[in-house]
Amino acid sequence: MFDKSFIDELRERRCQWDKEKEKYGQNARPRYMTVSGDDVDILYGPESVDMGGYLEKIGFPGQYPYTRGVHHSMYRGRMWTMRQFSGMGTARQTNERYHYLLKQGQTGLSVAFDLPTLMGYDSDHLRSTGEIGKCGVAVDTLADRETIFDGIDLSKISTSMTINAPASILLAMYVAVGEKKGIPSHKLTGTLQNDILKEYIAQKEWVFPPEPSIRLITDLMDFCAQHIPKWNTISISGYHIREAGATAAQELAFTLADGFQYVESAIAAGQDVDVFALRLSFFFNAHQDFFEEIAKYRAARRIWARHMRDKYGAKKEESWKLRFHTQTAGCSLTAQQPENNLMRTAYEALSGVLGGTQSLHTNSMDETLALPSDKAVLLALRTQQIIMNETGVANTIDPLAGSFFVEYLTDKLEIEAEAYFDEIARRGGVLKGIEEGFFQREIAKSAYRFQKEIEREERIIVGVNGYVMDEEITIPVLRIDESAGRDQLASLKKVKQSRDNDKVKRTLEELAVCAKGDGNTLKAILDCVRVYVTLGEIVDTLRPIFGEYQEPPMF
Amino acid sequence: MSEKIRVLLAKPGLDGHDRGVKVVAAALRDAGMEVIYTGLRQTPEQIVTAAIQEDVDVVGVSILSGAHMTLFPAIIDLLRQRGGGDKLVFGGGIIPDEDIAALEKAGVSKLFTPGASTVDIIDWVRKAVAARKKDEKLL
Numbered sequence: 001m002f003d004k005s006f007i008d009e010l011r012e013r014r015c016q017w018d019k020e021k022e023k024y025g026q027n028a029r030p031r032y033m034t035v036s037g038d039d040v041d042i043l044y045g046p047e048s049v050d051m052g053g054y055l056e057k058i059g060f061p062g063q064y065p066y067t068r069g070v071h072h073s074m075y076r077g078r079m080w081t082m083r084q085f086s087g088m089g090t091a092r093q094t095n096e097r098y099h100y101l102l103k104q105g106q107t108g109l110s111v112a113f114d115l116p117t118l119m120g121y122d123s124d125h126l127r128s129t130g131e132i133g134k135c136g137v138a139v140d141t142l143a144d145r146e147t148i149f150d151g152i153d154l155s156k157i158s159t160s161m162t163i164n165a166p167a168s169i170l171l172a173m174y175v176a177v178g179e180k181k182g183i184p185s186h187k188l189t190g191t192l193q194n195d196i197l198k199e200y201i202a203q204k205e206w207v208f209p210p211e212p213s214i215r216l217i218t219d220l221m222d223f224c225a226q227h228i229p230k231w232n233t234i235s236i237s238g239y240h241i242r243e244a245g246a247t248a249a250q251e252l253a254f255t256l257a258d259g260f261q262y263v264e265s266a267i268a269a270g271q272d273v274d275v276f277a278l279r280l281s282f283f284f285n286a287h288q289d290f291f292e293e294i295a296k297y298r299a300a301r302r303i304w305a306r307h308m309r310d311k312y313g314a315k316k317e318e319s320w321k322l323r324f325h326t327q328t329a330g331c332s333l334t335a336q337q338p339e340n341n342l343m344r345t346a347y348e349a350l351s352g353v354l355g356g357t358q359s360l361h362t363n364s365m366d367e368t369l370a371l372p373s374d375k376a377v378l379l380a381l382r383t384q385q386i387i388m389n390e391t392g393v394a395n396t397i398d399p400l401a402g403s404f405f406v407e408y409l410t411d412k413l414e415i416e417a418e419a420y421f422d423e424i425a426r427r428g429g430v431l432k433g434i435e436e437g438f439f440q441r442e443i444a445k446s447a448y449r450f451q452k453e454i455e456r457e458e459r460i461i462v463g464v465n466g467y468v469m470d471e472e473i474t475i476p477v478l479r480i481d482e483s484a485g486r487d488q489l490a491s492l493k494k495v496k497q498s499r500d501n502d503k504v505k506r507t508l509e510e511l512a513v514c515a516k517g518d519g520n521t522l523k524a525i526l527d528c529v530r531v532y533v534t535l536g537e538i539v540d541t542l543r544p545i546f547g548e549y550q551e552p553p554m555f
Numbered sequence: 556m557s558e559k560i561r562v563l564l565a566k567p568g569l570d571g572h573d574r575g576v577k578v579v580a581a582a583l584r585d586a587g588m589e590v591i592y593t594g595l596r597q598t599p600e601q602i603v604t605a606a607i608q609e610d611v612d613v614v615g616v617s618i619l620s621g622a623h624m625t626l627f628p629a630i631i632d633l634l635r636q637r638g639g640g641d642k643l644v645f646g647g648g649i650i651p652d653e654d655i656a657a658l659e660k661a662g663v664s665k666l667f668t669p670g671a672s673t674v675d676i677i678d679w680v681r682k683a684v685a686a687r688k689k690d691e692k693l694l
């Protein structure tokens with residue numbers, strides 16, 4: 001882009017400027033660094049970044065390597081989906097929240113399940129005591145799913161579900177709800193998180209060991225390719241990796257490494273990369289370092305496209321495109337002066353939009369205290385609507401491209417991710433890395449470093465170690481009372497009494513045969529859920545066959 | 556020099572949020588304490604068994620699942636039943652103010668909420684253990 005003699009001259013001028021700066025300027029702080037703890041320079045120019053190979057590295061939106069975005073028209077063609085992750089208490093309470101959000105202009109649904117559901121326990125399991133409906137909605141049987149989507153047209157709205165170990169069961173229930181509403185499975189659209197690798201690495205909601213878990217996933221991918229072709233089968237997630245304390249480079253590298261692992265597993269299961277790849281999507285965090293985050297999304301697209309085309313031999317352009325959902329960083333919110341979280345979330349959301357996200361969840365200001373109240377979730381949604389309608393940032397694609405700093409960060413993150421891919425390969429791959437605790441240790445180290453930076457006051461968090469106030473927190477907080485648990489137990493009991501228990505027994509036996517053999521597990525699970533077999537009964541059938549994952553405790 | 560303070564850090568509940576407990580574990584270890592971390596999803600039964608077997612001075616419990624009103628009292632009751640009622644129990648997590656008051660009444664010595672500094676946690680553990688040991692000598 002710039003000729004060599006100009007760059008040489010510029011370098012010389014920069015040296016002079018640096019000297020001048022020493023004379024006139026001074027730094028108020030001893031260090032200037034990103035949220036990831038990397039030092040940043042005071043100024044970036046053409047001399048700081050390799051702007052050669054513009055078309056190969058940056059190019060055009062909708063064209064390889066998609067650095068500038070996966071679609072030609074980006075937000076002019078299609079606005080990002082505003083998708084607030086939501087679910088609490090009973091199926092009925094959650095259904096009411098969905099109707100509320102849709103009425104306020106939300107454009108997609110995103111289901112948050114409670115911890116027993118995430119872990120494959122029914123509400124009446126001993127381990128569910130005190131946890132029913134607390135962190136999301138409780139789902140035991142198809143009956144709960146029917147209530148959650150009551151009055152919602154599943155042929156018109158896409159639904160995202162944050163579910164991993166029991167993902168097959170929740171997808172099967174969704175298909176069965178569709179059948180009851182007369183909507184054929186090929187018309188259903190949505191996304192399953194279904195990313196078990198990041199569970200072992202960061203979020204830690206697992207049931208089975210890696211090998212059978214991967215089989216459940218590849219069975220699901222195969223089933224979807226045939227029967228639910230518009231369904232996004234895995235949302236390969238960096239969000240939780242980042243929340244657990246990872247740096248931007250770690251989030252980027254570990255997430256993409258997980259993605260490559262799924263591609264390799266599906267290819268090994270005999271599937272065609274150009275059939276399944278376009279149904280893989282991603283889920284990234286929008287943390288606080290504005291430019292670093294934007295660079296991260298741009299680097300992610302470029303890396304994915306290159307590996308899919310060159311390493312995995314995907315021929316179709318659709319297979320090269322990294323599409324992603326973004327959620328603002330829960331770990332950046334503070335319990336102190338919680339209204340400040342509105343501003344944090346707005347800046348984070350803006351970085352997701354400037355980074356070209358396909359959908360977005362903005363956190364509510366009260367989420368360090370509890371699940372969000374109606375008022376808080378509305379303000380979070382309004383934040384997105386303000387960005388979309390009032391700031392003008394969605395008019396022009398990838399407006400920060402060509403910024404010396406943003407291009408420098410994009411290249412830097414790409415180099416760091418590639419270095420991690422090499423290290424993961426040297427260690428024997430993703431599964432080996434999980435088994436040996438490599439990812440978990442790397443993340444814990446970063447989390448500890450970040451905490452120490454706060455305590456040494458190298459980082460100021462407003463309201464926590466700076467600008468501290470004596471305050472009484474006055475925002476109203478949503479409480480899920482114990483009656484939600486009681487109601488859920490009563491409705492589970494009712495379903496168990498009214499269903500055909502012979503059919504339950506038979507379908508579970510068939511599932512066991514399928515799991516021991518090599519049939520498609522999702523097909524067998526669908527037969528179970530149609531006759532109101534519970535989530536826990538399905539998991540209990542699979543657990544003795546597949547085994548249970550145990551993590552060695554480490555810190 | 557007095558002997559090392561022994562701390563059991565435990566993670567009950569079904570959630571997998573272990574960032575906080577791991578940071579606290581590393582900080583207490585770096586402050587010279589003997590730290591045993593149970594890993595995730597321990598039942599109150601497993602936690603109390605470990606606390607007694609490991610003969611710890613302090614049990615630190617991290618809960619972010621919202622089930623604190625069920626799990627803390629269960630741990631404290633079991634500790635008392637098994638002769639571990641002298642062990643200090645403290646905790647951390649997303650716990651509303653009104654619940655903190657109730658839990659402290661139920662026997663939790665101290666609760667740290669989001670934004671707490673590891674310096675304060677270390678300081679509290681040292682002082683609380685020293686005070687407890689002094690009380691024991693007086694008895």
